Amino acid sequence: MAEIKIITTDEIKTDEYLVNMGPQHPSTHGVLRLLVKLEGEIVHNVEPHVGYIHSGIEKMTEALSYPQIIHLTDRMDYLSAHMNNEAVCLCIENALQVEVPERVKYIRTIFDELQRLASHQLWWCASGMDLGALTAFFYGLRDREDILDIFEETCGARLTLNYSVPGGVMFDIHPNFQTKVKAFIKKFRKILPEYDKLLTGNIIFQNRTKGVGVLSKEDAIAYGVTGPTGRASGFSCDVRKHHPYSAYPYIKFDEKLGTDGDSFMRWKLRMDEMWESLNIIEQLIDNIPEGDIAVKMKGVIKLPEGEFYQRVETARGEFGVYIVSDGKKNPYRVKFRSPGFSNLFTINHIAKNWKIADLVAIMATFDLVIPDIDR
Amino acid sequence: MTNEQLIEKLSAANPDAVVKQGSQYPEITVAHDKMHAFMQNLKSDASLAFDYLVCESGVDYPAFIQVVYHLESTTHQHFIVVKTTTENREIAVLDTVSDIWPTAEFHEDEIFDLLGITFTNHPHLRRLFLDETWGFPLRKDFHDDIHVVER
Numbered sequence: 001m002a003e004i005k006i007i008t009t010d011e012i013k014t015d016e017y018l019v020n021m022g023p024q025h026p027s028t029h030g031v032l033r034l035l036v037k038l039e040g041e042i043v044h045n046v047e048p049h050v051g052y053i054h055s056g057i058e059k060m061t062e063a064l065s066y067p068q069i070i071h072l073t074d075r076m077d078y079l080s081a082h083m084n085n086e087a088v089c090l091c092i093e094n095a096l097q098v099e100v101p102e103r104v105k106y107i108r109t110i111f112d113e114l115q116r117l118a119s120h121q122l123w124w125c126a127s128g129m130d131l132g133a134l135t136a137f138f139y140g141l142r143d144r145e146d147i148l149d150i151f152e153e154t155c156g157a158r159l160t161l162n163y164s165v166p167g168g169v170m171f172d173i174h175p176n177f178q179t180k181v182k183a184f185i186k187k188f189r190k191i192l193p194e195y196d197k198l199l200t201g202n203i204i205f206q207n208r209t210k211g212v213g214v215l216s217k218e219d220a221i222a223y224g225v226t227g228p229t230g231r232a233s234g235f236s237c238d239v240r241k242h243h244p245y246s247a248y249p250y251i252k253f254d255e256k257l258g259t260d261g262d263s264f265m266r267w268k269l270r271m272d273e274m275w276e277s278l279n280i281i282e283q284l285i286d287n288i289p290e291g292d293i294a295v296k297m298k299g300v301i302k303l304p305e306g307e308f309y310q311r312v313e314t315a316r317g318e319f320g321v322y323i324v325s326d327g328k329k330n331p332y333r334v335k336f337r338s339p340g341f342s343n344l345f346t347i348n349h350i351a352k353n354w355k356i357a358d359l360v361a362i363m364a365t366f367d368l369v370i371p372d373i374d375r
Numbered sequence: 376m377t378n379e380q381l382i383e384k385l386s387a388a389n390p391d392a393v394v395k396q397g398s399q400y401p402e403i404t405v406a407h408d409k410m411h412a413f414m415q416n417l418k419s420d421a422s423l424a425f426d427y428l429v430c431e432s433g434v435d436y437p438a439f440i441q442v443v444y445h446l447e448s449t450t451h452q453h454f455i456v457v458k459t460t461t462e463n464r465e466i467a468v469l470d471t472v473s474d475i476w477p478t479a480e481f482h483e484d485e486i487f488d489l490l491g492i493t494f495t496n497h498p499h500l501r502r503l504f505l506d507e508t509w510g511f512p513l514r515k516d517f518h519d520d521i522h523v524v525e526r
Contacts, residue, residue: 224478306397374504
């Protein structure tokens with residue numbers, strides 16, 4: 001009988017090869033190409049190639065007036081449309097030293113948090129689908145409709161809101177707004193534990209995410225990873241807490257911080273943030289002060305000469321608007337610091353030596369929106 | 376550290392640099408040849424500890440191209456704006472800061488792509504969004520006959 005030779009896996013070497021993941025891969029959530037260097041199914045290097053939907057928004061803004069710029073910003077991170085609009089509005093208001101009415105601050109903050117919930121719901125269902133749990137997709141989209149209906153009733157749009165204008169908001173809230181939001185909160189408090197039951201406690205899901213793709217706190221800071229992704233690593237980077245704007249100074253809320261920095265922690269942190277968003281809305285919804293919904297602004301808005309920077313917290317992290325003005329009605333230069341851009345480029349750092357299926361889990365918990373990266 | 380203390384400390388340590396209080400944050404303009412050492416100090420000095428590069432942007436001016444760094448310290452929570460300019464628009468070369476803050480690597484890729492600043496010692500400088508046939512669109516003299524219609 002021939003002798004059976006036992007071969008360990010270390011002896012089997014294959015050549016490194018390159019695989020294009022994307023630009024049309026379902027788990028990249030848009031047109032992102034990852035050039036992955038593999039040996040077998042072990043990832044050795046990931047090089048993100050972006051720019052497939054680069055639309056030159058920064059260049060376009062140089063030919064537009066300030067109110068027109070707002071309409072472009074919600075095409076970048078379309079899931080945080082209202083926060084992006086608000087960032088430009090706040091930047092203009094700060095530059096002109098306009099104080100908006102209290103009512104506007106409350107309305108904007110409630111919209112911020114509703115938008116964050118809608119975004120996290122979509123993230124929850126889409127990343128569930130990335131990991132092979134299709135049921136989550138239907139649950140998440142079903143519940144997101146409630147928020148979009150509330151948006152539609154007040155401002156007429158569901159995704160690209162354009163609700164903020166320099167000096168205030170475009171319309172007053174719909175008479176049904178408060179009752180509908182309160183009904184939604186009541187309903188969603190019952191639904192959130194269902195989300196946990198469906199995925200968070202699932203052993204297959206936990207095995208695929210726990211300990212996978214660990215990002216340390218030092219790396220999170222060095223790579224500028226913000227938002228829930230950065231906070232899962234323990235990087236305290238919540239702009240709402242550190243540099244409060246709108247109605248955030250008036251309310252009490254916790255900045256959720258994780259310790260592990262793995263995919264499961266990123267997942268858990270966003271689930272916790274949804275609870276926190278509900279608390280924030282509850283503190284504000286009954287206390288919206290009476291008053292104007294906008295201050296009177298000049299027909300043609302001209303910013304004083306100088307440079308202005310405004311940071312807000314979107315659903316993905318820190319969004320910054322940097323406006324250089326030369327005193328004309330068009331800005332001289334506008335730069336958008338988008339959270340997805342900084343977050344994406346850590347992927348090579350943390351996906352190394354994981355399997356290609358884990359790369360999908362890491363991408364899912366990073367919550368990337370590609371137009372936000374490409375701009 | 377308050378903004379006043381920050382301005383005082385930085386102007387004492389860097390007599391050549393222009394330090395002033397901007398509309399929101401302290402602003403420091405450093406010469407391009409001293410920029411890298413200055414940045415290194417900003418991160419390593421324990422009382423400054425600027426460990427988080429928030430944003431790096433390029434602005435094209437008639438005589439030079441400026442790069443603006445928004446920096447924050449996660450330990451002290453203070454924030455500054457550092458500016459540096461290239462020698463002129465033809466020789467647009469600057470030192471990279473990606474060895475200090477890794478995130479700068481990709482912000483610099485973007486600036487190279489859209490404004491045409493070459494960063495020396497950059498590990499992997501490449502055009503991020505556009506292909507080689509494009510010029511540098513964010514430069515003010517960029518002219519695109521095909522895609523832009525003049526009014």
